[in-house]
Amino acid sequence: MTRSNQPLYFLLLAIIGLSACSKRFTHTVRQVPQPAAHTSNTPNYTDSTITVAAGTHYDRSGLHTFFYGKHYRAAWATPVTVPVLDIGTAHGGLKPTGLGGSRQTISLRLEDSTGTQYVLRSLDKEPASALSEKLQQSYLADVVRDATSATNPYAALALPHMAKAIGIYHLEPELVYVPHDPRLGKYKDEVGGMLALLERHPSDNQSDYAPMGNAEKVKSSRSAIEERLKDNDSYFDARAFLRARLFDMLIGDWSRHEDNWRWAELPYQDKAYTYKPIPRDRDNIFYKIDDGPLLWTLQRFGVKSHFQTFKPHISAKQLEKLNTSGRNLDELILTQLQWQDWQEIADSVQQALTDKVIDEAFTAMPEPIANLYASQLGSNLKSRRNDLPQMARNYYETLSREVQVVGTDKHERFEVEVLDNGDVRVQVYKTQKDGDVEQRIYDRLFHAKETKQLELYGLNGEDHFILSGKALPKLKIKIWGGASEDSYKTKGDKLGKNIYIHDTLYRNELDVSKSTHVELDNDQKAQTFDAEGWLLRYYLD
Incomplete structure (x- = not known):
């Protein structure tokens, strides 16, 4: 009003x-x-x-x-x-x-x-x-x-x-x-x-x-x-x-x-x-x-x-x-x-x-x-x-305008592939602590004509975010690594644009292009950090 x-x-x-x-x-x-x-x-x-x-x-x-x-x-x-x-x-x-x-x-x-x-x-x-x-x-x-x-x-x-x-x-x-x-x-x-x-x-x-x-x-x-x-x-x-x-x-x-x-x-x-x-x-x-x-x-x-x-x-x-x-x-x-x-x-x-x-x-x-x-x-x-x-x-x-892909407090590998037309495919895998893949648990193709913003949340656990592709993504991609030690890697010079990474200052590995937006600080909201924080979003008895 x-x-x-x-x-x-x-x-x-x-x-x-x-x-x-x-x-x-x-x-x-x-x-x-x-x-x-x-x-x-x-x-x-x-x-x-x-x-x-x-x-x-x-x-x-x-x-x-x-x-x-x-x-x-x-x-x-x-x-x-x-x-x-x-x-x-x-x-x-x-x-x-x-x-x-x-x-x-x-x-x-x-x-x-x-x-x-x-x-x-x-x-x-x-x-x-x-x-x-x-x-x-x-x-x-x-x-x-x-x-x-x-x-x-x-x-x-x-x-x-x-x-x-x-x-x-x-x-x-x-x-x-x-x-x-x-x-x-x-x-x-x-x-x-x-x-x-x-x-x-x-x-x-x-x-x-x-x-x-x-x-x-x-x-x-x-x-x-x-x-x-x-x-x-x-x-x-x-x-x-x-x-x-x-x-x-x-x-x-x-x-x-x-x-x-x-x-x-x-x-x-x-x-x-x-x-x-x-x-x-x-x-x-x-x-x-x-x-x-x-x-x-x-x-x-x-x-x-x-x-x-x-x-x-x-x-x-x-x-x-x-x-x-x-x-x-x-x-x-x-x-x-x-x-x-x-x-x-x-x-x-x-x-x-x-x-x-x-x-x-x-x-x-x-x-x-x-x-x-x-x-x-x-x-x-x-x-x-x-x-x-x-x-x-x-x-x-x-629901497709802004989408959240939410991990868990265990270890996951997020693979983000930017296709030649600017659409984005996201696959999430369950991994061992050392990063070895066990099985795929998520797979979806996001179309730029439908989705304007894509948010990835790793929550707790040692998560790995790998972004690949030769084209510029036509939708904004935001990543919150959450608690524990996470790693980020981009493969392609154009990928940095429209990609935003948020994490703590604590022992995270970043191998990303210079144009990637990186914000590291220890003042992370509880709702982005781990499972207990994410639960605060819900109306629960």
């Missing part, structure tokens, strides 16, 4: 506050209040159901709806019939183990008799809890809470069928009502009386569960990224990740930060693993935020610009904004893929996501909700699917 826009921005905030003054927005994530009479008897909820609306408090006045938008208020206000959760029999019997989740979602961890973990996640949210205690009592909190109506509370139920068809790992949420069950113990007052999604928690051993790839270990993003950065034997399955990310873009999921992923750790070779993605927390799909003038205007001033409304088509600029929270992982994992890989995977996803698959997927939502929204959501999704090759091309070009 520019300074010239600031007065109008604050004026809009004032208007929002005044428009909210007509009615205080009270909020709770529970749909059914605590009963007056308590019982200690063990209940039996087998085959029980309840008919309840997810959030009647989002059914606001016509004036409020005019300014803030219709969103999915009808979905929140429409009663649906939901199974009552009986924790004594569900999945063989579940035992509560602790509260968890983000500050916005009320969640409860449970465990079955085998130790497999499940999680209950509230359908309704409390986003205002992220504000200061004072602001939680303000009209700004009312606005923030009311924005939850931009989400469809039942949308995640439609995803498993499509994810299975596309071939990506996924969770299988069940819609349940959590009763005021004395077997919930000390957690009864927190979760009793709320609608929730019950699903397996993506962690530990999932060898009996195909939707998570029957993986014997499911890791957090912190654990998987750390393994990738510290050891050049293990890697992320970039093609599988791209398949999952294209699905994110199809369904308009703008919340794909690092903590919204888990990783199936699968054997790759002796003492090495490949990590395949398991997306989780699908709270922000099929979003609808621009059907009210106030929030639409705020977005135009850059406020939460990644909150993109789910429309039949999405421009390259909108797609880049949508993917803001996912960029860190995209830039680490997807940089090894050429456009041909993107094209193949986009075509594959497009062919797998047939009209029939889409139509069947939306039948998993409660019937009253499907009657309200399935037709329009399905139509928008089919249009986006038809556009998928162009969407893939647009985001490929976004």
